[in-house]
Amino acid sequence: METQNKQNNDEEIFIDPKRLRNKTAVAFAVFTIAILAAIFIWKWIHRQPNVADVPAPLRKVLNANEKVFSNTFSNKHLAKTYPISEAVKHVRVNGDIGLKRALDSNWKLQVIRNPGDTLWVTLDDIKALPKQDLIFDFKCIEGWSQVTFWAGASFSEFAKRYNLNAQTQMNYVGLATPDKEYYVGIDMASMMHPQTILCYEMNGKPLPLNQGYPLRLIIPVKYGIKSIKRIGSIFFSNRPPPDYWFERGYDYYSGL
Amino acid sequence: MKKVIKKHPIAIRWFHWINFPILAVMIWSGLLIYWANDVYRIGWANKTILKFFPDSFYKALHIPFRLAEGMSIHFVFMWLFAINGFIYVLYLIFSGEWRLIFPNKKSFKESWTVMLHDLHLTKKVPPQKKYNAAQRIIYTVVIFMGLGSVLTGLSIYKPIQFQPLTSMLGGYEWARIEHFTFTILFILFFLVHIIQVILAGWNNFQSMITGFFVVKKNKTLLVPVVVFAGDLEENEINQNDETIRSDENETVNEQKIINPKQEENNQEDGDSK
Numbered sequence: 221m222e223t224q225n226k227q228n229n230d231e232e233i234f235i236d237p238k239r240l241r242n243k244t245a246v247a248f249a250v251f252t253i254a255i256l257a258a259i260f261i262w263k264w265i266h267r268q269p270n271v272a273d274v275p276a277p278l279r280k281v282l283n284a285n286e287k288v289f290s291n292t293f294s295n296k297h298l299a300k301t302y303p304i305s306e307a308v309k310h311v312r313v314n315g316d317i318g319l320k321r322a323l324d325s326n327w328k329l330q331v332i333r334n335p336g337d338t339l340w341v342t343l344d345d346i347k348a349l350p351k352q353d354l355i356f357d358f359k360c361i362e363g364w365s366q367v368t369f370w371a372g373a374s375f376s377e378f379a380k381r382y383n384l385n386a387q388t389q390m391n392y393v394g395l396a397t398p399d400k401e402y403y404v405g406i407d408m409a410s411m412m413h414p415q416t417i418l419c420y421e422m423n424g425k426p427l428p429l430n431q432g433y434p435l436r437l438i439i440p441v442k443y444g445i446k447s448i449k450r451i452g453s454i455f456f457s458n459r460p461p462p463d464y465w466f467e468r469g470y471d472y473y474s475g476l
Numbered sequence: 477m478k479k480v481i482k483k484h485p486i487a488i489r490w491f492h493w494i495n496f497p498i499l500a501v502m503i504w505s506g507l508l509i510y511w512a513n514d515v516y517r518i519g520w521a522n523k524t525i526l527k528f529f530p531d532s533f534y535k536a537l538h539i540p541f542r543l544a545e546g547m548s549i550h551f552v553f554m555w556l557f558a559i560n561g562f563i564y565v566l567y568l569i570f571s572g573e574w575r576l577i578f579p580n581k582k583s584f585k586e587s588w589t590v591m592l593h594d595l596h597l598t599k600k601v602p603p604q605k606k607y608n609a610a611q612r613i614i615y616t617v618v619i620f621m622g623l624g625s626v627l628t629g630l631s632i633y634k635p636i637q638f639q640p641l642t643s644m645l646g647g648y649e650w651a652r653i654e655h656f657t658f659t660i661l662f663i664l665f666f667l668v669h670i671i672q673v674i675l676a677g678w679n680n681f682q683s684m685i686t687g688f689f690v691v692k693k694n695k696t697l698l699v700p701v702v703v704f705a706g707d708l709e710e711n712e713i714n715q716n717d718e719t720i721r722s723d724e725n726e727t728v729n730e731q732k733i734i735n736p737k738q739e740e741n742n743q744e745d746g747d748s749k
Contacts, residue, residue: 231481231482232479232480232481232482232691233479233480233481233482233688234477234478234479234480235477235478235479235480236477236478237477237478240478240480240690243686243688244682244686247685247686247687248682248685248686251493251685254493258497273544274544274545274548275548277552278548278549278552279548281551281552281555282548282551282552285551289634289637292634292637292638293637294637297636297637297639298636298639299636300639300643357648359635359648360513361512361543361547362512362513362543363509363510363512363513363652364513364515365648365649440636441636465544468544469544469545469548470544470547471547471548471551475634475637476634476635476636476637
């Protein structure tokens with residue numbers, strides 16, 4: 221212990237004044253260069269061309285983050301669920317993109333199995349599937365969250381019922397509102413998560429118009445930006461489908 | 477010849493100066509994110525003492541409507557912050573430097589003396605090796621603040637994949653509050669740190685860049701002992717000398733005594749060369 225103390229004590233040394241001056245100068249030169257380098261790197265990053273509204277180097281890391289954190293994803297990792305009594309009565313409404321036009325009274329869900337091979341599904345068809353209640357903490361990318369009560373058919377059940385096996389082997393699902401104003405792209409693993417539902421009820425009643433009547437997506441493993449309201453069409457792709465908020469600088473994955 | 481005291485190993489200087497801009501970027505981008513849901517305040521019921529943050533603050537710093545930008549920066553620099561901090565902790569452990577930073581048995585009692593001294597409430601000078609007791613405690617706490625920021629951050633970044641962590645921290649919303657609180661603590665630490673560095677003077681500051689502390693003639697002989705003590709009167713130095721002497725009798729090798737006479741001789745040596 222004693223020798224250890226000796227070692228750790230500040231060490232005094234004698235040094236030639238000239239050498240001291242040199243050492244000091246070198247240290248300060250390195251320090252200055254490091255500061256300039258840091259400023260240069262910061263400016264360089266922001267001078268790079270944007271990819272979907274984010275400087276390319278940052279976008280690369282965000283995409284790499286998806287690779288890292290999608291490894292932690294599992295269908296066994298479920299969003300925590302709550303008793304109905306904890307669900308809020310007044311559900312926050314946070315966006316109306318894609319909802320501004322009047323809803324077509326003949327609404328049907330358009331499922332594009334392959335280009336030129338479209339399936340039309342009515343709301344009653346979807347209601348005929350096993351109904352799943354979901355009371356979970358809905359998380360907005362803005363930072364707020366709310367325990368809310370939804371019900372619908374799980375997407376994986378829907379895919380099974382409509383023989384979408386070949387389609388669900390692909391990498392992504394793209395969903396859009398009937399007017400194509402709002403659109404999201406979601407990786408297949410998250411889409412097939414057991415808590416991802418095609419939702420038609422909120423608080424035990426049909427969805428209000430501002431919550432996406434007749435059918436919206438509720439996907440707890442993503443931020444709310446992916447829970448698209450008033451779904452018009454669904455398609456499948458191996459390449460990432462266009463995504464409204466991704467194009468405006470957000471993370472494509474947005475997984476929780 | 478000039479006498480210098482080796483103070484900060486080069487590794488620690490790099491960790492320190494790399495961390496500084498990275499943490500600044502994390503706090504800045506964190507503010508851009510926080511703005512989008514800025515619900516925290518200090519107060520009760522309808523009474524608010526301090527709102528995080530006032531609109532004038534946001535306006536002055538051009539924070540509003542930059543959530544996406546904030547996230548794109550935050551989730552890139554988080555890696556650098558975590559990696560630099562992780563290697564720093566490994567370095568402390570394997571180099572033995574932790575012995576100079578982690579508090580020991582006496583630190584908690586002594587830190588009180590340090591505080592009273594720094595506030596000019598006592599003339600008693602606390603013992604100081606590389607770091608005094610208060611520094612040991614705060615520099616260790618800061619490591620845990622870094623760890624806390626990473627864990628609370630991870631638990632709000634991927635709350636479902638790391639559900640056990642999130643619930644351990646009290647759930648998603650609590651984890652966000654904790655993450656925010658660590659940020660405020662970092663800012664408070666930074667303010668105190670800057671004030672202390674200014675009070676301690678140039679010689680102390682430059683030792684964080686050069687790694688050594690230049691011992692000057694007579695008056696400043698004992699400066700390394702009282703780095704954070706501000707200006708000292710002559711009688712304080714003597715008093716300090718005594719504390720060290722008595723300290724040394726109790727524990728071996730706490731601090732070397734510098735003989736002023738010898739120092740003068742050395743100085744002369746140096747000048748003659």
